[in-house]
Amino acid sequence: MTAKIAILGASGYTGAELVRYIATHPDMEIAALSGNSKAGMEMAQVFPHLRHLDLPRLTTIEEIDFAGIDLAFCALPHATSQAVIAELPRDLKVVDLSADFRLRDPAAYEKWYGKPHAALELQKEAVYGLTEFYRDDIRAARLVAGTGCNAATGQYALRPLIEAGVIDLDRIVIDLKAAVSGAGRSLKENLLHAELSEGAHGYAVGGIHRHLGEFDQEFSAIAGREVRVQFTPHLIPANRGILATVYVEGEAAAVHAALAERYAEEEFLVVLPEGEHPSVRHVRGSNYCHLGVVADRIPGRAIVIAALDNLAKGSSGQAIQNANLMLGLEEGTGLRLAPLFP
Template sequence: MASNTLIRAAVLGASGYTGADLIRLAARHPSIKIAALIAKGHAGQPLAQVFPHLVSLDVPKLVTADEVDWSGIDVAFCGLPHGTAHAEIKKLPERVKVVDMSADFRLRDLGTYAEWYGGEHSAPELHESAVYGLTEHYRDAIAKARIVACPGCYPTAVLLALLPLMKSGLISSEDIIIDAKSGVSGAGRTLKQNILFSEAGEGLSPYGIGSHRHVPEIEQELGAVAEMPVRVNFTPHLVPMTRGELCTSYVRLAGKAAAADLRKALADAYATSPFVRVVEEGVIPATQHVRGSNYCHIGVFADRLPGRAIVVSAIDNLVKGSAGQALQNFNLMYGLDETTALEQLPLFP
């Protein structure tokens, strides 16, 4: 692609948190022109009216999908709710590439999708060609894809930590326990009682116990590298902060493996990955160390229980867990440097 060529992008779901972060990042991308912002419920409004922090951007007003001239769009970033994205994506011209931040193309088995998302998939003809967008593990496939299904925020943090360990045979495929915690933005921008300030503030609460929709996604990817079915115990928690996600995975070591072997395997796996950092021994990953950035920090610790280890991973759920990873995948799809427009360092304090 010529360096002076602008890629015309549309953002579906531009009034949501992931849409806003995608716009924030893409606005400083040297190869992207934001040509359409789609938000049905806010159609006709300027973006600054919905997100005042983006008032400095020169972007189009929000419109409905029917108002967009798709002949002038090259790529669509989709931040629509789960269960609605596939219906909109199948309407798009075949020439338009899609980076989907919903769950609608993540699960390879359509029966599993229907079971966990409460309805049949309306675009099975597109489903087969969609590529799972965990950037560090599917780079080659992403680069050739028309539709990339970005992973959920929890699977991103968990899989970056565990996939190299499972693939190398250093951990058992059994008895994996994942304790996950996320900021309130992970619940979206829709009004819900449990995320009101008085409900979510000054407390910590689990949710989706034994039934969270990200479980089959985690099991799908771990099972693919283990070459056998994998079941995990996964419990997410709502933390009274806006951004951030921390996943603590308790694993059983395989054979004579030790925590040091796990740390080395992760370091080797991500030696050329610009956004994954395996922290030094004794350093504890924390959400405040990755806030606002596309980085993932991973730490490995020996458990006091013999034969077990603890793997901790931290990301910003809206960046590496969603919009940042989407832009990282976009860069691969267009043959651009993977880090373009994602170089910002974490915001601290």
């Protein structure tokens, strides 16, 4: 049977990316699209690159009839999803792409997002959506909270190393470069072409980036004690992609072996031969994450580099991977598009 899908917030970048993947998905059909600020418009007017598709007209969320809808992707701005999902039918499966349900501890949510959580009962049932590490829970979930794209990249590089005990947990540095689409589609002065092009800069420097809440939560849970990483993201003048360069204390051979063993059966996580390192140009437009390990010139230190597309594996591709599990479908269905190159 074909699953009927609604995309809430279809007029944003992640919404458009969901449409792009679902358009060729053999077991999903888009039945409703919302975009409150674009309600009444055709998707072709909002995203001309989707003109060839036969898609529903954009509506408000209130206009959607959820009878017969099997799953909704919630691609709404942060701090919006809590109220919206609370009003959705209880039998509707939901994959939320915002930050609203990622942090299990309500106090942590308030710390990182500056306001109390508004849907505590929903938070209790939400499953963290890093597919390769929570797939059994995701299969049984009604509500899945997609990870942050920066958080996913760092976790793919580090989780197996923490699990295997091959690195010093108190000396982890994540230096991350993120493309501008990760900031969303709304107009912002610092994202204008003249402000962004031909330059790069750090942001949320000094441990104030919200994705640190996810790193703290997940790494500490794995280690069984508090783990705090140093993390500095940088905005680069590119449309898509995240490149995380992670500095660790540990033997490069052991680090590479831990990643290779953990991801040996993971279709979308590709560990390169030791000494090779990835590029975002080799994963652009795809649901793949490439990982590489290089020995540092200083003995006992290693460099792990992870590359993924923030709109795909970091967000919408991950969301569809999770939805496949929730709907009882084969996990990789509809996600095996080759990366775009050049």
